[in-house]
Amino acid sequence: GQQVMQIPQYQHVQEGEDFTTYCNSSTTLSNIQWYKQRPGGHPVFLIQLVKSGEVKKQKRLTFQFGEAKKNSSLHITATQTTDVGTYFCAALSGAGSYQLTFGKGTKLSVIP
Amino acid sequence: ETGVTQTPRHLVMGMTNKKSLKCEQHLGHNAMYWYKQSAKKPLELMFVYSLEERVENNSVPSRFSPECPNSSHLFLHLHTLQPEDSALYLCASSGAGVIWSSYNEQFFGPGTRLTVL
Numbered sequence: 228g229q230q231v232m233q234i235p236q237y238q239h240v241q242e243g244e245d246f247t248t249y250c251n252s253s254t255t256l257s258n259i260q261w262y263k264q265r266p267g268g269h270p271v272f273l274i275q276l277v278k279s280g281e282v283k284k285q286k287r288l289t290f291q292f293g294e295a296k297k298n299s300s301l302h303i304t305a306t307q308t309t310d311v312g313t314y315f316c317a318a319l320s321g322a323g324s325y326q327l328t329f330g331k332g333t334k335l336s337v338i339p
Numbered sequence: 340e341t342g343v344t345q346t347p348r349h350l351v352m353g354m355t356n357k358k359s360l361k362c363e364q365h366l367g368h369n370a371m372y373w374y375k376q377s378a379k380k381p382l383e384l385m386f387v388y389s390l391e392e393r394v395e396n397n398s399v400p401s402r403f404s405p406e407c408p409n410s411s412h413l414f415l416h417l418h419t420l421q422p423e424d425s426a427l428y429l430c431a432s433s434g435a436g437v438i439w440s441s442y443n444e445q446f447f448g449p450g451t452r453l454t455v456l
Binding site for chain 2: 260268269270271272275315317319326327328329330331332
C-alpha cells in the first residue's frame with residue numbers, strides 16, 4: 228500500500244526559532260493533507276494541498292506541495308508554545324478513495 | 340468541538356469482557372472511520388464506512404466488529420481483546436470522497452482511551 232514517510236520524528240526548538248517537517252512518498256500523490264494533534268487531543272485538519280507546486284499560508288504556517296507531487300513540507304516561522312503538538316501529513320490512496328494514509332508524525336516541543 | 344462525539348472517553352476492560360465504543364457525527368457526512376492510535380504506531384485505519392456500507396477493512400482481527408446502523412452513528416464492538424489492543428481509538432467522519440473537493444477532510448472525535456487488563 229501507499230506509504231508516506233515523515234521526518235523528523237521529534238523536534239525540540241527554542242521559542243522563536245523556525246520549524247519544518249517533511250513528508251515524502253515514492254509515488255505521486257493525488258493530494259496531501261496536514262493535521263495537528265495537541266498533547267492529549269485528537270487530530271485536527273489544518274489544510275489540503277492538491278496542485279503541483281502549491282504553496283499555502285496560514286499566519287505563521289507555510290505549506291508546500293512539491294512539483295512532482297511526491298513530497299510536502301510544513302514550515303512554522305517563529306514558533307510559539309501554542310505550536311506544541313504532533314503534526315501529521317496524510318495522503319489519499321487514490322482517486323475517489325476514502326482511505327487516508329498517515330505519516331508517523333513529527334512531535335514538536337517548544338522550549339519557552 | 341468538531342461535531343464528532345465518542346463515548347466512553349475512557350474504558351478499562353478485562354480480556355473476557357464485551358464492550359462497545361460509540362461514535363456520533365452531527366456534520367451530515369456520509370463516510371465514517373475507525374482508527375487505532377498507539378504509542379508505537381501512527382494512526383492506523385481500521386474500518387471505513389460509506390453510506391453505511393463497509394468499504395475498507397484493513398486486516399483487523401475479528402475481535403473488533405464494526406457496526407454502522409445509519410450515516411450518523413458508528414459502533415466498534417469489542418470482545419476477548421488482548422493487552423496489546425490498549426490504545427486510543429479515534430472515530431472520524433468526512434463528506435464525499437471526491438479528491439478535488441474540500442469535503443474529504445476528516446473530522447476526528449476526541450477518542451476513547453482503552454486499557455485492556
